[in-house]
Amino acid sequence: MSYPGITDLKLKEETLFERSRPGRIGYSLPKDDTENVEDVLPEELVRKDLDLPELSEVDVVRHYTRLSTYNFSIDHGFYPLGSCTMKYNPKINEVIARMSSFSNLHPEAPLEDAQGTLRMMYEMQEMLSEIGGFAATTLNPSAGAQGEYVGLGIIRNYFKKRGETQRKKIIIPDSAHGTNPASSALNGFEVIVMKSNEKGKVCVDRLKEILNDEVAGIMLTNPNTLGVFESDILEITKAVHDAGALVYGDGANMNAILGVARPGDMGIDVLHYNLHKTFSTPHGGGGPGAGPVGVCEKLVKFLPDPFVAMKDGQYTFVNSDSSMGRIRSFYGNVGVTLRAYVYLLELGKEHIGKVGENAVLNANYIKACLKDHFNIQYDEDTLHEVVFDDSRLPNHVTTMDLAKALIDRGYHPPTVYFPIIVHGAIMIEPTETESKETLDSFAEAMIDIAKKAQTDPESILNAPLKTAISRPDETIAARKPILKYCPESD
């Protein structure tokens, strides 16, 4: 078989601190007549020494160039991490984000001199509201988890305003992301975990039994983390609303329905988007993200401060008396918002619906290619992702072994062991930006691994073999943590 994973040349690279040589410099600053800091500041305010490396420009460039070759990235190849939506990150986004007219704008600049960015933000609020079917959208949250924090904060403030402070519980299905319960706790809510039914979905009857006047809301991911759309969504949201509670939508899986259906139309009251998933902004090896939050009409006044509005033909910031307050400095990760704006301009109304369609097509194609070789615990119709389990892997080969064997074949592993309701979960989300031949060869690699697990399990248990390191010891790392370089740590 011909997989993209072949060996390549990797160069050894020490830490910055080992590369450091006393007296080297990597910067170029104008001449400045020296003056002693003690002449200006009292001694007790002056630091004694500064332990940073000393490197030339060449040292720094080689260091990071070599380190970069140890990473897999979306620009290398297929990155089927379920629930992470690793779609291609358009290059034009980066070019625009680096235009100095945007990047060199100070957040305290007079607003009349910042109209370009404000207009971009205003249009982004409007476009995201239209896409989700909401009355308004805030761009403040810095990432998905902060979006959740904000969404739940809005719910909390809504009930506070109504005098229903006894509503202290949030219902969360057992298939949910870990951020859902963590964000609930951060808002002082008690979490009620709701067991999914035998189809991996919300059981409406069970939900109705749990609902009462102490429940503030439910957090739903739709399609859920199994890739299964909650077909009873209208019944679910009605039941929640009838009980006086609200519905929070986790937009992590928005890519499945982008331009096809709208959370607002489903009765979802508040939802966070992930611009670094659905809207093509790069993950950056772990951020920055952005987690805008859309809300229905009755929740608009509780949005965090500030909000971009249009007044007398000028874009400006407004605050609300009932706002949940401020949730970070300034106005969100504006540079991320800008990239997503560029992506939406390119998609336009003509192509946006094709995102969801192609993402769902690709996921179902992978499922069709692999369903005879891997078990699916919850065999329901799925949309943008599919979750297999480890039950058909023989000879004690685990999901983690399969993940590592995929690395040798040139693919980033899928999300593994999540959702936690599936044993040895293998969660695959291909996104719309992958070609058929990529999906075909990935499927062949998966099947090859399943066969090797039968005939030559050692080859899978020893994977990966083509990477510079293999299977780090995470137990040692956690037991005696080494969290910074010290010369004796080698």
Next chain:
Amino acid sequence: MRYFPITDKERTEMLEKIGVSSVKDLFKPVPSELMLDEELDLPEAKSEMEIIKHMEELGMENLASEMPSFQGGGIYRHYCPSLVDQLLLRSEFYTSYTPYQPEVSQGTLQTIFEFQTMISNLFGMPVSNASMYDGATAAAEAVLMALKIARKKKKVFLAATMHPHYIETIKTYVEFFADSVELLEMDDKTGKVKESELARIDDQAACVLFQYPNYFGVIEDVHALANAARDKKALVIPVIAEVTSLGILTTPGDIGADIAVGEGQALGMPMHFGGPGLGLFTCSDKLVRKMPGRLVGQTVDRNGNSCYVLTLAAREQHIKREKATSNICTNQGLMATSAAMYLATMGKSGLKKVAMMNLKRAEYLKKKIVEDTACKIRFDGPTYNEFTITVPGSAKDVLEEMRAEGVICGIPALRYFDGMDDALIVNTTEMHEYDDLDSYVEILGRVTGGAK
């Protein structure tokens, strides 16, 4: 559409393999009344050339991006070596995911490990995490952490001289966890927290937060604040919003901080209207298991090779769910990478040199303003690269008049502080040449009623 590679022919083949006749069939689980039957009300798709033209037009409305500016207040314009952005553009860094699979993420993991090391050294603190969203949320998470550690002590003391956004963010985050948030008021003469205010810190205090240099640019009596907190067994939490200041200023570690947080944008990142920046979070060794956010640790692989992994995940939301130390998942990884590249390049001597340039320019500007204009330096406390002046009349008017001359002269304190109509907060960095400072003073003198 260039981001969709599936051709019509392939689509037909794929649908056949799946066993349905159209893509719409795949959406069968979605109730038909929810399926959009018309296009969304969005702009028409634009080509690359049209997008660039559109963005250039929008950019032209950002007049402030071209004007000499003396605004700081939490976001600063600094020199950034060219290599940083060139390296950040390597796809391997910016298009990779959180490093969950260590074998294919050693680049990110080693970069973050080195970042943790350099931030830890810069702060003089034993441990740094892999980043938070920004300075304000890092401060808020520090308070939440302190409240968990302090258990029954539920009062939070904040210096009123902290960045107002940080104070507001902390208030939002602690609503359910603190009994009260108390502000330690400012001394109008020094611009620091009033000495008499320290007596208000009582044994119910979980933590005391203060920013240095503070929002008005003044360097607080950090040792006195730390001692006052320690006397009541409250956690000492300094906040550094302008982190290049640590090139010369005494470190959080030196003053005995338990937790120290900050905003790292000043380490060569673009301003971008306030974000993305970089939340910095450090703490003492004994508190590390209570810390929010990701941590990279060193370990060995099965062949004994030294390598790096995400570690102490048992604190985090994907393991502990509602019992996690924080809900943070995606952080500011690429900004941490950027800061690491900046610190590696500036190194031991460069960061100190930059800090000295900032200090000297600010001292020069202060002196010239006093000598050549009718404005006064408002506070007599020491400063780094930012200070507050008192203008004759209204600072807002001065801002407007200087704006008409093409200079953004600072942040009127009135924007956040009632009654401070005549206070203007002025920042200068190494990006200003002495000529720029002279011309600033010349214009300021003119609009505030002429030279003395």
